[in-house]
Amino acid sequence: MHLPVILRILGILLVLFSTASLPPMAVAWWYGEPEIMLFTYTFLITLVTGLVFFLPFSRAKHELRPRDGFLITVLFWAVLAVFGAFPLLLMDAPSLSVTDAFFESISGLTTTGATVLTNIDAMPRAILFYRQQLQWLGGMGIIVLAVAILPMLGIGGMQLYRTETPGPVKDRKLTPRIAETAKTLWYLYLGLTVACALAYWMAGMTPFDAISHSFSTVAIGGFSTHDASIGWFNNPAIEGIAIFFMLISGINFAMHYLAWHNRSFLMYFSDPEVRGYLLMLVGVSLITVTVLLYNDIYDGMEAARYGIFEVVSIATTTGFSTTDFSIWPTFLPLLLFLTSFAGGCAGSTAGGMKVIRVLLIFKQGSRELKRLIHPNAIFSIKLGRKPVDDKVADAVWGFFSAYVFLFIVMYLALLATGLDITTAFSAVASCMNNLGPALGEASANYQSLPDTAKWILSFAMLLGRLEIFTLLVLFTPMFWRH
Template identity: 65%
Template sequence: MQYFQIQRILGILVMLFSSSMLLPALVGFWYGEPALEAFTTSFLITIVVGFLIWLPVKGQRKELRTRDGYLITVLFWLVLGLFGAIPLFLLDMSVPDAVFESFSGITTTGATVLTGLDDLPRAMLFYRQMLQWMGGMGIVVLAVAILPMLGVGGMQLYRAEMPGPLKENKLTPRIAETAKVLWFIYAGLTLACALAYWAAGMELFDAIGHSFSTVAIGGFSTHDASIGYYDSALIESICILFMLVSGINFALHFLSWRQKSIKHYWQDPECRAYVSVLGALFLVCTAVLIHFEYYDTWTVLRYSAFQVVSITTTTGFGVTDFSLWPTLLPFLLLYASFMGACAGSTGGGMKVIRVLLLYKQGSRETKRLLHPRGVFPVKLGGRAVPDRIVEAVWGFCAVYVFTFAVMFLMLLSSGLDFVTAFSALAACMNNLGPGLGKVATHYGDLEAGVKWILSFSMLLGRLEVFTLLVILTPMFWRR
């Protein structure tokens, strides 16, 4: 294990992260808010600590190994969430609340302990939105575009950070170029989203803030009523479009840009499954809401389309309180969040491709019962998937479900009712945000211990379970 090299990289990344507190400070200065002092103090604390971490080992120059990549990825997300809580703590939030809000932002979960967002300092609102934007594609992927210039190889970080069972595929031959391509696409989508919101009638500040959380599939808003604050079909349509696009594997966006064609979107089996599931859920929600006569037909279509895309992609925006819908629908959408968006996107959940492989593997086992000697390869896009990947997917899902069950029991032991405990854990571990029961609107009323458990579950979900759990095994630390 290259401990000195890990320390050096961690110091560099902490110093880089400190710059994220300067923009909110400028926003506070622009609007003449007292929050300016909290962000400037946080910037100084963060950059000084980062410098002190880096200084003793600044001369280290060694290539990272796979284990080093996993450790620094986990350490950085952990440290990032803790340092990100400093300005929130200085703005009079308790330690559990500040850490919860920070982890929720950087993991793009979107669960919040705050109420009265419309009256909060704009610097604070901007900071929350920006945390989600940085966490969306993964700040580690951003770092690997910079670290090679500092003499640090980035492939190990990239493999530890990027989600999905096929994550070792690269868009370009060099990892730094891959990271730059991903962030070019990411920034381009964010700019397009902000301009679209602004043109549709959002104030510029809100347009920028909501573009950050939309493309990041985060869900934080600058208003308590979320997107429902605007009551605009046009704004909702723009939001749906960019949530859909951000939930697709960014490698497909790269191919579309390079080949000037969109045909490969439908040729990709994961993307087809993603769109098909969203379409099916929309039809079910529409039929149920029309049957129970909740709204007029036009409103049913608007709300169904928005909430299906928002919850399934794990964004978490709202135009209405979906927890008040007929009991079937809230749980159906919550179950859909376990699937989440596509691998290689900014979404959470287990990822569509894993669910698709589970379905195909289940179908293969059924065929084997009827034809024990038959050979039935699992195929995606006409190509056989190696058994090693199928086994890894089964292992991932087993660990995911087992971890969920253990943490669910921990929440029940704290005194939470079944619906609140289940939905809160599902919303945090899937990086969704809104839940049911007592957490339908916010998490502020939960006990401090529960908030710590849910903060850990956000990190667990963001790092896709294995990346975090692997460093807790004795084998990881053996030479």
């Protein structure tokens, strides 16, 4: 393990992250808020710390091994969450504890959207903008951004890209060079963000709200500048725009690139994962609207308006809300939470296990049933017309097993802190799937939960963002052997 190189890279990434304090400083200056000093301190602390890590090892150059990539990825997300908590910890009102500040920071960076804050409408705009920006930076992953720069510094970036990129297939590149791949992804990400912000603004949001909500929409984060989330605007046009961009952001960004590059919208429907993703959303939306109408919760158009929005928001693990879905008939909140386990497509900004894994698990279960009927026959798993390597199928089952095991362990741990069954189950599901909203005591926010529960849930967010194995591998003795 090349410790000097690891510290050098960590220093570079912290120096890069220090610039995240500059836009909130500009917002504070524009609105005449005293928080400008708060972000100045954060900028200097993060910059100096990054330089302390970087300068002693500035000449250390070695090609990274996969083991180094795993450690850098986990270290950076953990360290980033610590430094990201500084502005939240230093602000005067509301006064947050270390636990709450870290929880809010890692929730933003992992695009979970779970919050401990109340009375958000009255908070300084610089802080509100900073929360939204955290989600935007975490959406595609700062490490993916950094690999576009690291090769120019003499450090190969492919190992970092593989460990950070979500999904079961990690070796697929859009362009021959990893730096170009990272740049391409960020151009797509930036383009969608700008388009989303413009659409929100044209639909009636202020420029501040439009930019802020475009950050959390494209990042599939769910933070808002208002306590009532998107529901604060009470605007069907804004809700429609949010649905569209949540749908788009839940699709593999590689698919967006290919469709744009080939100028063919039909390419989306040729991908089995995208078809499964859209079919899931349409099916759950129909069920939700039907149940709402059957129980006379809303009238016809209102049932479609609120039902479809909540389905897309929860299924894509965004977490925006236009109504309190926790008071719907019990069947619906549970259905929506179960849908979030699938989440979006691999290679998107969505959380959850990813639709492609759910498809592979279903197809492998179907193959086992066929083998019971025809023991001597050979059946292959196919996605579309392409057979899937058994190693990939085995890896998916391994991921699913680890996911279920860790979910149960953290669920029991939350119960041990004194939480009720509903709160514990929904909170673990929400944080592990990077969703945000929960039920029970956490239906409004996570403020009332014990500190121990918040640290467990912070770990769950990191597990979900790094898709379990990237973090879990650090806890194996084999990883640390020479």
